[in-house]
Amino acid sequence: MDKITVKSIFNYEYEVVKYFDGMPMKILFVGISSFKYHWHKEIEIIFVLKGSIGINIEEKRYELKKGDFIVINNFTAHAFESLAEDNMLMIVQFDPKICNGDGKKDIYFFNCNSAALERDKEVSINIFRKSMANLGREMTLKRGGYEHYIKSYFYSIIGLLIRQFSIKDNNKIKIDEFDIERIKNILSYIDKNYCQEISLDAAANFINMSPSRFSHMFKEKVGISFKRYLTLVRIERAKELLKTTNYTILRIANECGFNNESLLYRLFNAYVGITPNGYRKKSLSQVRKEVPSGYIFFDSNDILSAICQFIK
């Protein structure tokens, strides 16, 4: 019933998934209105219940409309970008270990994007969509026995993914816990220091790697280059400040680690597609628009209202 804001869900650090009734899986219903770049060790299914959303995955951009869904593999950096309309997303995150049945230790990668799949997958896509809707419905209604229904719908989705949407990808290498720690450390280092100049050398030095190995490792594990990642973090911070303060652009440029105003202008424009001033104006009007109309209790009802269309 509580309104969940996007900010509290997506952090730069990967999240520890809260377990649902003993399963490393969770389901969220959120509306996303800002751009966040992140990655985590869970596999993520995004199901668009209302509106539309842009998703950037490893340099590729997809537009998902109502009824579309996409599976984002673990440790794949991705970013959301809201389009013109408000959206409501159902997000299912789960530990990839769940995919291993019967003591196997396979590593799965999925290619499942309803907006970009061949026609022959139409039946599977419809089954997938309906299972997702039923999963969300059970989670929201919480009727007697819902725990069992949730497990049942969830596992049928996993089965469907493995049987119909898994791909062999030899380029993906198993990520060990040591790598996770290192990535975690470097990301938190960037988060703490992005307002200053961080060179590739300094970052590599921080985790005792050579700059070239570090650069390679970063691109491989996070999916984008170190430099691009740093810029994105800075732009995120700039957006935050533009929205919540009346600081001058110069001050914001300094606080975010852009050496000068014009660099902020140029990068902001390139990444966000709007000038910093334009963004500030737009977000001011958005804040007003975001005042919820009506009761906060309507949330579970809103979810059911969006979901019921996919069950009929």
Add this chain to the structure above:
Amino acid sequence: MKKIKKDQINKTVKEIIASLSLEEKIKVLSGGFTQEEMFKYSTDMVDGKPQFHYNKIPYPTGKIAKYDFVPVEFVDGPRGAVCGTSTCFPVSMARGASFDPDLEERVGEAIGKEIRAQGGNYFGGVCINILRHPAVGRAQETYGEDMYHLGEMGAALVRGIQKHNVMACVKHFVCNNIENTRFKVNVELSERTLHEVYLPHFKRCVDEGAASFMGAYNKVRGDYCCESKLLLTDILREKWGFNGFVISDFLFGVYDAAKAINAGLDVEMPIQMHYVNNLAADLQEGLISEDVIDQSVSRLLKTALEFKAKPDPIVYNSELVCSQEHIELAREAAEKSMVLLKNEERILPLDSKKITKIALIGQLADVENIGDHGSSRVFPPKIVTPYEGLKDYLRSSNVLIETCFDNNKIDYARKVSRNADVVVIVAGCTHDDEGEYMPETTVGSEVLKSTGGDRRSIRLKEDEINLIKEVSKVNQKIILVSIGGSAFIYEDIIDDVQAILMAWYPGMEGGKAISRTLFGEINPSGKIPFTIPKKEEDLTYFNNEVDEIKYDYYHGYMLIEKEKKQPRYHFGYGLSYTEFKLDNLTTRVDDQTIDVSVDLENIGDREGAEVAQLYIGFENSKIDRPKKLLKAFTKINLKVGQKSTIHFSVPISELMYYNSDQGDFVLETECSRYSVLVGNSSNDQNLLKTEVNLRE
């Protein structure tokens, strides 16, 4: 849709159902608006600013397009028609104090006409939740603490409303007696308590032919009322034979659509919510059958079409709304509701020829104060405050009115009062202190402050007590005009005032009614429909923080009498400017009824009305029962010296108790002797008493 004949209703209902798709049927069983539409149509412009006006236009259920038919156009109450600009009557508790079902029926007729004239066909304002405890926030919307009295008043409103082919909705079914936790509290109570204390008045309204019921927000015995098969099917339909349809309380009534419709909840109001979002999927899953949906559609359509088929007694045009006749009725209702609780040295009525100066004191003396700001809020064209009423009443006299409307300006209040012939202090509650609880809410860009809720204290406020005490040091001739929707404990100031006039929230004409009563143009004839105790401990347990509460069998006067406590004022008590005498109590028993007659005479010096009250005493009972219960009352107006013989007829069935083993009301097998008591209040000292034996 064209008018149809009565004998064609069943056929038409079948035709309509056959013509609807599943999706259409579900929409018919839901409010017709989306959330956005509901808020869009709930805003007034006041001085260029938007003001929230709940139910400004009737709220429809889903339209049947092929037949151009909207079964329900909902208008709330009970203070009047909540839509548009309508006549604002005194609150229900005031009307309860009138002990005058005929008056209530006329009020119902007026509300019914105003609803029809504004496009409505359904009145959601027959609120008969028992006043279990006087602190409950929505006390003002109901009639009192006694089951019989509640049933008679509720039935009168149903009669009046339905005369104009407006469907009356009886609410909130049931045990909705705590406001702040209404969305979640679970009420546990014995089957006997449920049937004897919380249900009889609802049954009374079913017997009167009420078209519709509204399920309450709270839970009873573990289930939300709107999802309770026990309440909506086993009791309401199977035990009582109710044939109408049941709607949900608004927005937060239904949690599980399948459970609700299976329990017998026909329509989810006021917007498309759980029914529209879930029933189709629930059907697929096998949780409900299409028959259940058809049955609910059928109940709704049958009732709505029956009302549509009845000939209208008059033509409903906009001139009926706030007509002179209705505004005068609002004043009459206020006047007949005033309860004179105390009148030492007969300070009242005042004589405008004998006094030269009145001090009018108190923060509420010049406030437009007609009740809560929740769903019962009526928007009248004008409200007469006590001060305006007094000025108007005295405009051609030589009486000077001096005022102090600030409770904290004690020195000034004393100065104003010192040389006055009489001091009138107006004190009590407003919508901030009591009423439907509205947590802070945002509607569009407008933030609505939290308002209403249960009263935190049932005493007067500190500043009011202080004001009265300070003023009494310079002038003892104080008349307290008490404003509110329920009982106050007056002990803090009881010896500091000479008179107390309970004026309630007296409606749009309240100021006039107060002045006319103070000056004797009107002889007060109201009786308190509850007990006014001396201390809080004498009341039943009330807790508005817990998620579960147990309701005891006893509350109100039944509890006070059982525990042999003395209240400040007994249930049914109220003074008059004249005096009455009851005499010659006789009884005659036959198989079906106890016939009682008693003489009532006006032995005072002015015309007035008295409420004769008949109680049945259970002191010979072999099981745990209240000492006595009200079983009949009547209000009679008598000129000076006039005498009238009153006849009561009490069905023997009224003497029954609920036997949970048998699951029904039965007579006691080991007791056949009952007292018959008649008086002008429930105070034993003033009751004539005789005994009947059913075995003779």
